[in-house]
Amino acid sequence: MWAIVYSYANNIETEQTRMASSFAQRMLTEQVELGFPIIGRYVYTVDITVNRDAVKEIESIPENILSIHYIYDMLRVFRREKVLFLLSKHLYLNEESMSILERIGELEFVDLRKFASLLLWLVNVLRYKVTDVSLVEDLETEELQFVSVHIDNCGWNEWKRLSKFVKKRLVEEGFSDIASRVALVCKKALQTQKG
Amino acid sequence: MQESTSNPERLNPRQLLEYLKQIVANRRNALNEVFIRRIISAIFFGIFNYWALKSYIKGKRGDGPYGDSFRFPSFFEDLLSAGFDYAIYPLFLYRVGADHYVLNPTEVELQSRPWKGVRDYVEISYDILEKLLESAFDILDYLEKHY
Numbered sequence: 395m396w397a398i399v400y401s402y403a404n405n406i407e408t409e410q411t412r413m414a415s416s417f418a419q420r421m422l423t424e425q426v427e428l429g430f431p432i433i434g435r436y437v438y439t440v441d442i443t444v445n446r447d448a449v450k451e452i453e454s455i456p457e458n459i460l461s462i463h464y465i466y467d468m469l470r471v472f473r474r475e476k477v478l479f480l481l482s483k484h485l486y487l488n489e490e491s492m493s494i495l496e497r498i499g500e501l502e503f504v505d506l507r508k509f510a511s512l513l514l515w516l517v518n519v520l521r522y523k524v525t526d527v528s529l530v531e532d533l534e535t536e537e538l539q540f541v542s543v544h545i546d547n548c549g550w551n552e553w554k555r556l557s558k559f560v561k562k563r564l565v566e567e568g569f570s571d572i573a574s575r576v577a578l579v580c581k582k583a584l585q586t587q588k589g
Numbered sequence: 590m591q592e593s594t595s596n597p598e599r600l601n602p603r604q605l606l607e608y609l610k611q612i613v614a615n616r617r618n619a620l621n622e623v624f625i626r627r628i629i630s631a632i633f634f635g636i637f638n639y640w641a642l643k644s645y646i647k648g649k650r651g652d653g654p655y656g657d658s659f660r661f662p663s664f665f666e667d668l669l670s671a672g673f674d675y676a677i678y679p680l681f682l683y684r685v686g687a688d689h690y691v692l693n694p695t696e697v698e699l700q701s702r703p704w705k706g707v708r709d710y711v712e713i714s715y716d717i718l719e720k721l722l723e724s725a726f727d728i729l730d731y732l733e734k735h736y
Contacts, residue, residue, distance in 0.1 A: 490706070494706060526706075526707045528699070528700070528706035528707040529700055529706055530681075530699040530700060530706070531699065531700045532660075532661050533685060533689060533699070533700075535660070535661075537660065537661070537662065538662070539661055539662055539665050539681075539699075540662075540665050540666075540669060542678065542699075542706075542707065544707060550675070550720070553674070553675040554675045556675075557672045557673065557674035557675050558672035559672075560672070561669065561670060561671065561672035561674070562672060565670065570670060573669060573670045574665075574666035574667070574669050574670040575666065575669065576669065577665075577669055577674045577677070577678050578674045578675075579674065579678050580675070581709070583675070584679055584682075584709070584710075584717070584720075585710070
Protein backbone atom coordinates (compact mmCIF):
# COMPACT_ATOMS: atom_id res chain seq x y z
CA MET A 395 0.00 0.00 0.00
CA TRP A 396 2.63 2.48 1.05
CA ALA A 397 4.84 1.25 -1.75
CA ILE A 398 2.39 2.89 -4.10
CA VAL A 399 2.59 6.10 -2.15
CA TYR A 400 6.35 5.81 -2.14
CA SER A 401 6.38 5.43 -5.89
CA TYR A 402 4.10 8.43 -6.32
CA ALA A 403 6.18 10.41 -3.90
CA ASN A 404 9.26 9.65 -5.95
CA ASN A 405 7.49 10.71 -9.10
CA ILE A 406 6.40 13.90 -7.46
CA GLU A 407 9.90 14.55 -6.21
CA THR A 408 11.19 14.08 -9.76
CA GLU A 409 8.47 16.31 -11.07
CA GLN A 410 9.24 18.78 -8.35
CA THR A 411 12.84 19.12 -9.43
CA ARG A 412 11.93 19.44 -13.08
CA MET A 413 9.03 21.79 -12.60
CA ALA A 414 10.22 23.86 -9.68
CA SER A 415 11.20 26.99 -11.53
CA SER A 416 8.23 27.10 -13.88
CA PHE A 417 5.92 26.34 -10.94
CA ALA A 418 7.24 29.28 -9.00
CA GLN A 419 6.88 31.54 -12.03
CA ARG A 420 3.34 30.42 -12.70
CA MET A 421 2.28 30.77 -9.10
CA LEU A 422 3.32 34.37 -9.13
CA THR A 423 1.15 35.10 -12.14
CA GLU A 424 -2.56 34.89 -12.86
CA GLN A 425 -2.27 31.10 -13.14
CA VAL A 426 -1.62 30.85 -9.43
CA GLU A 427 -4.66 28.61 -8.93
CA LEU A 428 -3.02 25.85 -10.98
CA GLY A 429 -0.31 25.29 -8.41
CA PHE A 430 -1.89 23.24 -5.67
CA PRO A 431 -4.38 21.08 -7.59
CA ILE A 432 -1.43 19.51 -9.39
CA ILE A 433 -0.29 18.11 -6.08
CA GLY A 434 -3.84 17.13 -5.26
CA ARG A 435 -4.23 15.23 -8.50
CA TYR A 436 -1.18 13.13 -7.79
CA VAL A 437 -2.05 12.48 -4.21
CA TYR A 438 -5.71 11.75 -4.75
CA THR A 439 -4.86 8.92 -7.11
CA VAL A 440 -3.20 7.08 -4.23
CA ASP A 441 -5.50 4.74 -2.37
CA ILE A 442 -4.21 3.98 1.08
CA THR A 443 -7.55 3.50 2.74
CA VAL A 444 -8.31 -0.11 1.80
CA ASN A 445 -8.32 -2.38 4.86
CA ARG A 446 -6.74 0.29 6.97
CA ASP A 447 -4.64 -0.77 9.89
CA ALA A 448 -3.70 2.74 10.80
CA VAL A 449 -1.09 1.90 13.41
CA LYS A 450 0.79 -0.41 11.04
CA GLU A 451 0.53 2.15 8.27
CA ILE A 452 2.01 4.87 10.41
CA GLU A 453 4.88 2.62 11.42
CA SER A 454 5.66 1.63 7.84
CA ILE A 455 5.54 4.99 6.12
CA PRO A 456 8.68 5.37 4.01
CA GLU A 457 11.00 8.15 5.02
CA ASN A 458 10.81 9.94 1.71
CA ILE A 459 7.06 10.08 1.28
CA LEU A 460 5.84 13.45 -0.03
CA SER A 461 7.15 15.98 2.44
CA ILE A 462 5.29 18.69 4.30
CA HIS A 463 7.95 21.02 2.99
CA TYR A 464 7.00 20.24 -0.57
CA ILE A 465 3.48 21.51 0.09
CA TYR A 466 4.88 24.50 1.96
CA ASP A 467 7.05 25.38 -1.01
CA MET A 468 3.85 25.68 -3.01
CA LEU A 469 1.92 27.64 -0.42
CA ARG A 470 4.61 30.08 0.64
CA VAL A 471 4.07 32.25 -2.43
CA PHE A 472 0.29 32.34 -2.08
CA ARG A 473 -1.60 35.22 -0.55
CA ARG A 474 -3.37 34.53 2.72
CA GLU A 475 -6.79 34.54 1.03
CA LYS A 476 -5.63 31.92 -1.43
CA VAL A 477 -4.31 29.71 1.38
CA LEU A 478 -7.64 29.97 3.19
CA PHE A 479 -9.48 29.18 -0.02
CA LEU A 480 -7.40 26.04 -0.52
CA LEU A 481 -8.05 24.95 3.05
CA SER A 482 -11.79 25.44 2.68
CA LYS A 483 -11.73 23.49 -0.57
CA HIS A 484 -9.72 20.53 0.69
CA LEU A 485 -10.75 20.23 4.34
CA TYR A 486 -14.51 20.82 4.21
CA LEU A 487 -14.42 22.62 7.55
CA ASN A 488 -17.41 24.34 9.09
CA GLU A 489 -17.73 28.13 9.27
CA GLU A 490 -16.46 28.32 12.83
CA SER A 491 -13.29 26.44 12.00
CA MET A 492 -12.76 28.60 8.93
CA SER A 493 -13.16 31.76 11.00
CA ILE A 494 -10.62 30.36 13.47
CA LEU A 495 -8.21 29.74 10.61
CA GLU A 496 -8.69 33.36 9.59
CA ARG A 497 -7.96 34.43 13.17
CA ILE A 498 -4.85 32.28 13.21
CA GLY A 499 -3.69 34.11 10.11
CA GLU A 500 -4.37 37.48 11.72
CA LEU A 501 -2.88 36.66 15.12
CA GLU A 502 0.26 35.09 13.66
CA PHE A 503 0.27 32.67 16.59
CA VAL A 504 1.43 30.12 14.06
CA ASP A 505 2.58 30.72 10.50
CA LEU A 506 -0.59 30.20 8.47
CA ARG A 507 1.19 28.76 5.44
CA LYS A 508 3.19 26.27 7.47
CA PHE A 509 0.09 25.31 9.41
CA ALA A 510 -1.91 24.95 6.20
CA SER A 511 0.86 22.72 4.81
CA LEU A 512 0.49 20.43 7.80
CA LEU A 513 -3.30 20.31 7.42
CA LEU A 514 -3.13 19.56 3.70
CA TRP A 515 -0.47 16.91 4.33
CA LEU A 516 -2.62 15.22 6.97
CA VAL A 517 -5.61 15.21 4.66
CA ASN A 518 -4.04 14.55 1.27
CA VAL A 519 -1.07 12.37 2.12
CA LEU A 520 -1.91 10.59 5.38
CA ARG A 521 -5.61 10.62 4.41
CA TYR A 522 -6.98 11.68 7.76
CA LYS A 523 -10.14 13.72 7.99
CA VAL A 524 -9.70 16.97 9.89
CA THR A 525 -13.05 17.84 11.45
CA ASP A 526 -12.27 20.99 13.41
CA VAL A 527 -9.56 23.49 14.13
CA SER A 528 -9.60 25.47 17.34
CA LEU A 529 -7.55 27.92 19.37
CA VAL A 530 -6.99 26.72 22.92
CA GLU A 531 -6.44 29.15 25.75
CA ASP A 532 -5.90 28.97 29.48
CA LEU A 533 -9.18 30.03 31.04
CA GLU A 534 -7.44 31.59 34.03
CA THR A 535 -5.07 33.84 32.10
CA GLU A 536 -6.90 33.95 28.72
CA GLU A 537 -3.50 33.33 27.20
CA LEU A 538 -3.33 31.36 23.96
CA GLN A 539 -1.80 27.93 24.52
CA PHE A 540 -1.89 26.06 21.23
CA VAL A 541 -3.97 25.28 18.17
CA SER A 542 -5.88 22.02 18.28
CA VAL A 543 -6.51 20.00 15.13
CA HIS A 544 -9.31 17.51 15.60
CA ILE A 545 -8.97 14.33 13.61
CA ASP A 546 -11.86 12.06 12.84
CA ASN A 547 -12.02 8.40 13.65
CA CYS A 548 -8.73 7.60 15.31
CA GLY A 549 -8.36 5.66 18.53
CA TRP A 550 -6.04 5.83 21.51
CA ASN A 551 -3.09 3.77 20.18
CA GLU A 552 -3.31 5.40 16.78
CA TRP A 553 -3.29 8.83 18.44
CA LYS A 554 -0.08 7.97 20.29
CA ARG A 555 1.71 6.87 17.15
CA LEU A 556 0.28 9.58 14.94
CA SER A 557 1.32 12.43 17.22
CA LYS A 558 4.84 11.03 17.63
CA PHE A 559 5.19 10.42 13.89
CA VAL A 560 3.83 13.78 12.77
CA LYS A 561 5.83 15.79 15.29
CA LYS A 562 9.03 13.96 14.39
CA ARG A 563 8.40 14.77 10.73
CA LEU A 564 7.66 18.40 11.48
CA VAL A 565 10.84 18.82 13.51
CA GLU A 566 12.96 16.99 10.92
CA GLU A 567 11.57 19.17 8.14
CA GLY A 568 12.33 22.36 10.03
CA PHE A 569 8.84 23.14 11.28
CA SER A 570 9.60 23.04 15.00
CA ASP A 571 7.46 26.13 15.53
CA ILE A 572 4.41 24.30 14.20
CA ALA A 573 5.29 21.12 16.11
CA SER A 574 5.32 23.04 19.38
CA ARG A 575 2.12 25.02 18.90
CA VAL A 576 -0.21 22.52 17.30
CA ALA A 577 -1.88 19.63 19.12
CA LEU A 578 -3.37 16.75 17.15
CA VAL A 579 -6.52 15.58 18.88
CA CYS A 580 -8.34 12.30 18.37
CA LYS A 581 -11.68 12.90 20.02
CA LYS A 582 -12.79 9.34 19.56
CA ALA A 583 -10.01 8.21 21.88
CA LEU A 584 -11.46 10.34 24.66
CA GLN A 585 -15.00 9.10 24.29
CA THR A 586 -16.47 7.16 27.15
CA GLN A 587 -19.41 4.79 26.78
CA LYS A 588 -21.91 7.57 27.30
CA GLY A 589 -19.93 10.11 25.30
CA MET B 590 17.66 28.51 47.12
CA GLN B 591 20.81 26.55 46.45
CA GLU B 592 19.46 23.24 47.64
CA SER B 593 16.06 23.68 46.03
CA THR B 594 17.50 24.27 42.56
CA SER B 595 20.24 21.68 42.55
CA ASN B 596 18.10 18.57 42.61
CA PRO B 597 15.21 18.27 40.14
CA GLU B 598 14.16 14.97 41.71
CA ARG B 599 12.87 16.96 44.68
CA LEU B 600 9.74 17.56 42.59
CA ASN B 601 9.66 14.28 40.69
CA PRO B 602 6.02 13.13 40.93
CA ARG B 603 6.76 9.43 40.30
CA GLN B 604 6.12 8.40 43.88
CA LEU B 605 2.85 10.34 43.88
CA LEU B 606 1.76 8.84 40.57
CA GLU B 607 2.61 5.31 41.72
CA TYR B 608 0.61 5.91 44.88
CA LEU B 609 -2.36 7.28 42.95
CA LYS B 610 -2.20 4.40 40.50
CA GLN B 611 -2.37 1.99 43.40
CA ILE B 612 -5.33 3.79 44.92
CA VAL B 613 -7.19 3.88 41.61
CA ALA B 614 -6.55 0.16 41.06
CA ASN B 615 -7.34 -1.05 44.57
CA ARG B 616 -10.04 1.32 45.76
CA ARG B 617 -11.92 1.81 42.53
CA ASN B 618 -15.34 1.83 44.15
CA ALA B 619 -14.35 3.70 47.27
CA LEU B 620 -13.34 6.97 45.61
CA ASN B 621 -16.04 9.51 45.05
CA GLU B 622 -16.03 12.25 42.39
CA VAL B 623 -14.23 14.72 44.63
CA PHE B 624 -11.27 12.34 44.91
CA ILE B 625 -11.19 11.79 41.16
CA ARG B 626 -11.31 15.52 40.46
CA ARG B 627 -8.52 16.26 42.92
CA ILE B 628 -6.41 13.39 41.58
CA ILE B 629 -6.73 14.71 38.01
CA SER B 630 -5.64 18.15 39.15
CA ALA B 631 -2.76 16.69 41.17
CA ILE B 632 -1.52 14.65 38.19
CA PHE B 633 -1.46 17.70 35.93
CA PHE B 634 0.30 20.00 38.37
CA GLY B 635 2.67 17.27 39.59
CA ILE B 636 3.96 16.89 36.03
CA PHE B 637 3.93 20.64 35.44
CA ASN B 638 5.95 21.42 38.60
CA TYR B 639 8.56 18.81 37.73
CA TRP B 640 8.89 20.16 34.18
CA ALA B 641 9.18 23.71 35.57
CA LEU B 642 11.98 22.84 37.98
CA LYS B 643 13.90 20.93 35.32
CA SER B 644 13.43 23.89 32.99
CA TYR B 645 14.73 26.26 35.64
CA ILE B 646 17.79 24.10 36.20
CA LYS B 647 18.38 24.06 32.44
CA GLY B 648 18.50 27.85 32.52
CA LYS B 649 14.98 28.83 31.46
CA ARG B 650 13.40 31.62 33.43
CA GLY B 651 9.77 32.35 34.13
CA ASP B 652 8.10 35.17 36.06
CA GLY B 653 8.41 36.29 39.68
CA PRO B 654 11.36 37.72 41.65
CA TYR B 655 13.38 34.54 41.12
CA GLY B 656 12.10 33.70 37.65
CA ASP B 657 10.70 30.45 39.00
CA SER B 658 7.02 30.90 38.11
CA PHE B 659 6.38 29.29 34.75
CA ARG B 660 3.37 29.61 32.48
CA PHE B 661 1.67 26.83 30.58
CA PRO B 662 2.59 27.80 26.98
CA SER B 663 6.25 26.81 27.19
CA PHE B 664 5.25 23.62 29.04
CA PHE B 665 2.92 22.72 26.19
CA GLU B 666 5.47 23.73 23.56
CA ASP B 667 8.08 21.36 24.98
CA LEU B 668 5.70 18.42 25.20
CA LEU B 669 3.94 19.01 21.88
CA SER B 670 7.30 19.23 20.09
CA ALA B 671 8.11 15.78 21.44
CA GLY B 672 4.79 14.34 20.20
CA PHE B 673 2.94 14.07 23.48
CA ASP B 674 -0.24 15.54 22.01
CA TYR B 675 -2.15 12.41 23.04
CA ALA B 676 -1.04 12.83 26.64
CA ILE B 677 -1.04 16.54 27.33
CA TYR B 678 -4.31 17.45 25.59
CA PRO B 679 -6.47 15.11 27.70
CA LEU B 680 -4.60 16.07 30.86
CA PHE B 681 -5.22 19.76 30.19
CA LEU B 682 -8.82 19.27 29.08
CA TYR B 683 -9.76 17.16 32.09
CA ARG B 684 -7.83 19.35 34.48
CA VAL B 685 -9.95 22.30 33.27
CA GLY B 686 -13.09 20.17 33.53
CA ALA B 687 -12.20 19.00 37.04
CA ASP B 688 -11.26 22.43 38.39
CA HIS B 689 -13.67 24.78 36.59
CA TYR B 690 -16.85 22.87 35.69
CA VAL B 691 -19.26 21.34 38.17
CA LEU B 692 -21.62 19.27 36.02
CA ASN B 693 -20.56 15.75 35.15
CA PRO B 694 -20.66 14.95 32.32
CA THR B 695 -20.32 18.38 30.80
CA GLU B 696 -18.96 20.16 27.75
CA VAL B 697 -15.74 22.05 28.15
CA GLU B 698 -14.77 24.89 25.87
CA LEU B 699 -11.10 25.71 26.07
CA GLN B 700 -11.49 29.33 25.07
CA SER B 701 -13.56 32.36 25.93
CA ARG B 702 -12.82 34.69 23.05
CA PRO B 703 -15.35 35.87 20.47
CA TRP B 704 -14.18 33.21 18.02
CA LYS B 705 -15.87 30.32 19.75
CA GLY B 706 -14.07 27.05 19.42
CA VAL B 707 -14.59 23.37 19.78
CA ARG B 708 -16.46 21.93 22.74
CA ASP B 709 -15.21 18.72 24.21
CA TYR B 710 -17.40 16.23 26.02
CA VAL B 711 -15.88 15.55 29.41
CA GLU B 712 -16.99 12.85 31.79
CA ILE B 713 -14.98 12.57 34.95
CA SER B 714 -14.77 8.86 35.69
CA TYR B 715 -12.44 6.05 36.74
CA ASP B 716 -11.97 5.04 33.10
CA ILE B 717 -10.62 8.41 32.07
CA LEU B 718 -8.55 8.64 35.24
CA GLU B 719 -6.73 5.46 34.24
CA LYS B 720 -5.98 6.93 30.81
CA LEU B 721 -4.77 10.17 32.33
CA LEU B 722 -2.48 8.29 34.69
CA GLU B 723 -1.09 6.28 31.79
CA SER B 724 -0.47 9.53 29.88
CA ALA B 725 1.18 11.10 32.90
CA PHE B 726 3.60 8.18 33.22
CA ASP B 727 4.51 8.54 29.52
CA ILE B 728 5.29 12.22 30.02
CA LEU B 729 7.18 11.53 33.23
CA ASP B 730 9.37 8.90 31.54
CA TYR B 731 10.26 11.49 28.91
CA LEU B 732 10.97 14.24 31.44
CA GLU B 733 13.16 11.93 33.52
CA LYS B 734 15.19 10.52 30.66
CA HIS B 735 15.26 13.08 27.88
CA TYR B 736 14.43 16.50 29.26
